[in-house]
Amino acid sequence: MSRSRVILWGDVPIKRSAIPEFLADLSRWPTVDPSALEIPQREQFRQRQEAVSLFVEAPDVSLAEIARRTRVQPSQLYRLLSRCLTRSEDGRIQGFRGLLPNKHLKPYERTAEVRATGPRGRGGAAGALGRLLEMYPVLRDWLERQAAERHRPLRPGELREVRKTLRRLHKQFLDRCRAAGVRLDEWPFNRDQRGYRSIQAFIYAHKDSKRAMIRGRLDSEPAGGVDADDMAAPEECPPPALLPFDAVQFDGHKIDLRLTLRFVDPFGLETVFELVRLFILVCLDVATRAALGYHIAISPEYDSDDVAMALQACFGPHKSPVMTIPALRVREGGGFPSQYFEEAQYPGWQWFQYDNAKANLANATLERLSEITGCYVHAGRLGSPNDRPFIERFFAVLARSGLHQVPGTTGSSSDDAVKQLGEVGRNLHLMMTVDELTQVVEVLLGDYNGEAHGGLGGRTPLEAMSYWLCKPGVQIRRLPIAKRRDLIFLQEARIVTVRGQASLYINFGDERYTSDVLRDKAHLKGQRVRVYFNTQDIRQLHAYAMDGSGLGILVPSRPWSRTPHSLRQRCEIKRLVRQGKLRYRSDEDAIEVYASHKRKHAMRNKKEATMLAELIATQKYAAAAQNSASVGAPGEVREATGSDDTAPAMTVASVSKPVTGGNGQSRASDQANEKPRPKPLSIRRTLNY
Numbered sequence: 001m002s003r004s005r006v007i008l009w010g011d012v013p014i015k016r017s018a019i020p021e022f023l024a025d026l027s028r029w030p031t032v033d034p035s036a037l038e039i040p041q042r043e044q045f046r047q048r049q050e051a052v053s054l055f056v057e058a059p060d061v062s063l064a065e066i067a068r069r070t071r072v073q074p075s076q077l078y079r080l081l082s083r084c085l086t087r088s089e090d091g092r093i094q095g096f097r098g099l100l101p102n103k104h105l106k107p108y109e110r111t112a113e114v115r116a117t118g119p120r121g122r123g124g125a126a127g128a129l130g131r132l133l134e135m136y137p138v139l140r141d142w143l144e145r146q147a148a149e150r151h152r153p154l155r156p157g158e159l160r161e162v163r164k165t166l167r168r169l170h171k172q173f174l175d176r177c178r179a180a181g182v183r184l185d186e187w188p189f190n191r192d193q194r195g196y197r198s199i200q201a202f203i204y205a206h207k208d209s210k211r212a213m214i215r216g217r218l219d220s221e222p223a224g225g226v227d228a229d230d231m232a233a234p235e236e237c238p239p240p241a242l243l244p245f246d247a248v249q250f251d252g253h254k255i256d257l258r259l260t261l262r263f264v265d266p267f268g269l270e271t272v273f274e275l276v277r278l279f280i281l282v283c284l285d286v287a288t289r290a291a292l293g294y295h296i297a298i299s300p301e302y303d304s305d306d307v308a309m310a311l312q313a314c315f316g317p318h319k320s321p322v323m324t325i326p327a328l329r330v331r332e333g334g335g336f337p338s339q340y341f342e343e344a345q346y347p348g349w350q351w352f353q354y355d356n357a358k359a360n361l362a363n364a365t366l367e368r369l370s371e372i373t374g375c376y377v378h379a380g381r382l383g384s385p386n387d388r389p390f391i392e393r394f395f396a397v398l399a400r401s402g403l404h405q406v407p408g409t410t411g412s413s414s415d416d417a418v419k420q421l422g423e424v425g426r427n428l429h430l431m432m433t434v435d436e437l438t439q440v441v442e443v444l445l446g447d448y449n450g451e452a453h454g455g456l457g458g459r460t461p462l463e464a465m466s467y468w469l470c471k472p473g474v475q476i477r478r479l480p481i482a483k484r485r486d487l488i489f490l491q492e493a494r495i496v497t498v499r500g501q502a503s504l505y506i507n508f509g510d511e512r513y514t515s516d517v518l519r520d521k522a523h524l525k526g527q528r529v530r531v532y533f534n535t536q537d538i539r540q541l542h543a544y545a546m547d548g549s550g551l552g553i554l555v556p557s558r559p560w561s562r563t564p565h566s567l568r569q570r571c572e573i574k575r576l577v578r579q580g581k582l583r584y585r586s587d588e589d590a591i592e593v594y595a596s597h598k599r600k601h602a603m604r605n606k607k608e609a610t611m612l613a614e615l616i617a618t619q620k621y622a623a624a625a626q627n628s629a630s631v632g633a634p635g636e637v638r639e640a641t642g643s644d645d646t647a648p649a650m651t652v653a654s655v656s657k658p659v660t661g662g663n664g665q666s667r668a669s670d671q672a673n674e675k676p677r678p679k680p681l682s683i684r685r686t687l688n689y
Contacts, residue, residue: 016059023085024056028473029095041101048099051077052084114187128187129198136180143173147206170199238351238378241286244344244468245476247351248292249391250310252281252302256399258408260431261613263599272428273602273609276300277410280441281310284391288468289453290337290461291394291445293318296438298614299568300607304362305535311369315346315479315487321438330443333460334450340462343469346484348477349375353388356380364493372483394448402444406432434613494531498524506531506543506554509570513541513554536621537564563591564622569615591615
């Protein structure tokens with residue numbers, strides 16, 4: 001019966017054939033300086049090192065022979081090997097550091113209850129504070145926050161108590177313990193000093209770790225160092241990104257461009273409406289600088305639903321919009337990582353960095369993202385764009401290299417020279433449309449991923465991604481299939497109550513939703529259920545009971561089940577009806593009446609034209625989703641302006657690990673080289689007259 005240990009690559013038998021190849025190379029293991037040890041410990045370390053080396057590199061040497069040479073028994077050898085392959089705090093394996101005598105691989109964790117202090121009693125409370133903070137996470141959060149605030153200088157306009165004394169902080173800690181439910185016969189109340197020394201050590205340790213982090217950042221910063229704001233709270237910064245998908249930065253940027261919507265009426269006449277400036281939302285991988293996905297929010301301001309759409313665009317194979325502009329294509333060697341690397345599809349992020357914009361602070365979206373991908377979320381400080389330098393610089397490059405070079409650009413400021421150079425006045429036909437913008441952004445981001453970067457040693461983001469994904473020993477965590485299906489639920493779950501008498505239903509968006517399953521479940525009356533919906537089409541709701549069991553798909557009444565529409569559009573229709581500005585009969589399609597109303601006012605109002613453009617994009621998205629579902633790929637439609645079922649005709653010459661199809665050949669190259677062929681005709685029936 002083989003032994004089993006939980007080590008770096010999972011729960012596998014500890015035997016020579018089970019050790020992965022990239023871990024069997026002892027030259028890559030972290031090393032130890034034996035000269036720093038005492039002579040007895042040095043000899044013990046050398047024996048352990050020789051035993052592990054023979055076990056890994058000399059499979060023909062038996063365990064008995066290893067024990068004879070090194071005096072390390074097989075049971076001890078298995079334990080030492082598990083220590084060597086355990087993950088350390090720096091993210092690597094322990095390596096030969098795990099063979100050091102008396103080295104603790106994990107901090108002390110107390111399990112026994114802390115006894116009350118007796119007469120002249122001292123000690124006996126080691127690990128008591130850590131045990132208490134594990135039992136009450138709210139106390140840990142409060143204590144860490146207080147330790148960070150104690151050493152942080154005041155910001156402009158901030159009012160708080162600075163340099164709080166340890167006595168006052170200890171008193172507040174005891175009050176928090178009472179509020180959390182800690183009994184008087186438990187630690188810290190059963191000790192003479194009530195845990196004062198432990199609180200003091202915690203604060204000092206937090207201060208020392210802060211100084212060490214600042215010192216490490218100063219060593220890695222260029223000349224000029226870091227500013228005072230960066231030094232104020234370095235403990236809030238995530239660790240540096242060393243591998244792809246270790247950290248992903250997200251932000252939204254208002255496009256510096258005047259846009260239009262071209263609408264063709266049933267008579268074939270074209271009308272051009274000017275829109276308000278739109279937003280583009282992008283996710284950027286920090287380690288490789290690659291743009292993972294994007295979403296264009298067709299609205300004056302983007303909200304949490306747009307954030308969810310941008311996040312969903314980063315998972316699964318990338319879907320490009322339909323290209324209608326002649327000769328517009330992504331450069332050779334460009335594109336998106338998910339088009340060429342299977343490991344880049346449904347990756348498991350480590351950190352997700354975003355700013356404090358109101359739409360980004362949708363707690364439900366962030367909680368769902370953290371739950372599905374298993375990543376940590378990190379909100380940047382207000383007014384500190386340097387916390388996310390790569391995404392901020394990316395938008396500057398995007399504007400300078402593309403969006404500031406087309407007619408109708410507004411420039412980066414009112415006195416920008418490109419604004420006067422790109423001014424078109426009231427000649428709306430010279431401006432770019434929303435569909436054209438989507439195609440241009442697709443090409444700009446694809447070219448960005450295929451352009452050499454100085455910060456990557458002259459490599460392109462796709463080449464850097466290929467380097468890491470093809471490097472032996474590098475493993476990228478991917479989402480399991482069950483988690484991939486949950487990506488549709490990134491938006492906020494709505495809690496509603498089941499109502500009705502003979503037939504049950506729920507209210508959502510001021511309309512009744514029901515189904516054959518819900519209608520007859522009398523025991524659900526008065527209970528609350530959770531509903532999820534597609535942000536671009538609310539004609540269907542996914543309902544779940546509070547215990548997680550599925551209740552199927554709910555549909556609304558007939559007037560609202562015909563044409564695709566979003567929740568934001570339905571709320572706008574209801575608002576216009578309440579104000580008496582919009583009316584429709586029960587046999588009419590409310591969405592069509594709403595579109596006609598917006599077309600009448602779009603010529604004089606940019607916001608009305610933007611709402612009309614949003615409605616058209618919603619209907620295109622629903623049509624593309626239906627076409628994608630008909631070919632067996634539900635939920636993978638990329639863009640609201642329509643998508644193409646085929647990948648772009650481009651190849652990445654410098655990328656050596658493209659996504660392969662079922663026959664093992666490159667999917668991108670197959671589609672690039674494939675020529676259209678006529679479909680053969682077959683005679684199924686012959687009629688004789």
